[in-house]
Amino acid sequence: MSRRHLLKAGMVGIGGLAGSQLTGCATGGKSNAESQQPKQAETEQYMPVPNSPQHVFHIQHTDLNPDGAKIVRGVTANGMLPAKEIRLKQGDQFRTRVDNGLSHQHTSIHWHGLLLPATMDGVPNVAHVPIEPNEVFVYEFPILQSGTYWYHSHSGFQEQLGFAGPFIIEASDETLVYDHDYVIFLGDWLHANPYTIFKDLQSGTLKAANKPRGQDLSDIQYNAFLLNGRANNDPWTCTAKPGDRIRFRIINGGTSTFFRFMIDGHPLTITHADGLAVRPVEVDHFLFGMGECYDALVTVRETGHFTIRAEAQDGSGQAIGVLHSPDVKPTADLSRPIWGPRRLTYSQLLSAEPTPLPEGPMSRFALDLTGDMSRYIWSMNNQVYPKADRLLVNQGDRVLVEMSNKTMMWHPMHLHGHFFRLIIPGVDPHFHPLKHTVSVPPKETLRFEFSADNPGKWFFHCHNLYHLDAGMAREFIYSV
């Protein structure tokens, strides 16, 4: 095989170069003709060609109209809403090129829930360089885990404008048995510009005048809620025969919407939380925050059509889909959901495997989730990011974080680059579930702990994008 063929076969890099050098200086059995190859070959040996990317994302402004009511200038990867599903196998090497075709704004991709090197994590100016207009960036990292995840821009309000999509990793040792694997990617949609809305929130123009007393479930009035990028006028559908088992991978890709999820006439057997296996638990519905993911097994009960519902927590609307048998036309029932009695709680989530942390020095952080609704400032311990203390940890630490929500809103708190054990009192501590996002209800306190095993700078923040931009974020930084 000639060096040229080696290159074509993708055997490049150090091995390829070393081989070619050997050829150059000590070729025993080469014919004259081969040792006097034209100059082109000489040049090639100094030009290793990287493996081609599996995906190329052109980030662009795109006119979108998912609800058929108004054309909105969005931000997409390759013009798609949501961005295309990435599906890989555990153990793969992931490699994706991102071209920023936006005018005047940087972009980035955060791989939500993935364990990766900090520089690949995609938070501009934390451990990642923003991708400036007309620039190219290549994300590359090994896929160490399996499960249901997603990805989204971490720049400005691009996520709200459409730049987000599912990221699915099939396990190398899958034990679940099912006939269909369907992803349900939920989102919220605005006709107005989120940058303007954010300014109005900060200036008090949008202050919640008619908000009921007590809990405050939403700051933003959405025009539509989307299921796989589609609104109620043209819902997403899926088919399965009676008796078929479906694995639904349900991702809250909303920007500031908690969704309550159910499927008419069908209980949900929750098998995974935030990508990882839990002891199966059967429920009728669950509420989840932005950034949380659940997998649910569903066995189709009978011939017919069944509405899939994800209602915004404040009841202002729902994202709709239809599950139907092949012989029946899909028809959506747009009436309000009727919730069954069994609601998933965190105390029902037990990891399928024990989740002990390695021993290590304890490092504790008490973080109050704080805010000033009248000025639309969100913070932790009243410090507004980026003017906030850095959270310093040492590699090998056991890090305990206690979050006390002092506000009247829910906050889905997300840690980058790690899974944490969610500590639920009264639950067998050997099986505390691993999560990357946990929703803290108003006036409640939740604790989690993680092992500092992935050095770098890591973002920890509320996954309500408006709260994040208003300052509810911190950085965990490993000391060296």
Ligand SMILES: [Cu+2]
């Ligand atoms: Cu929040």
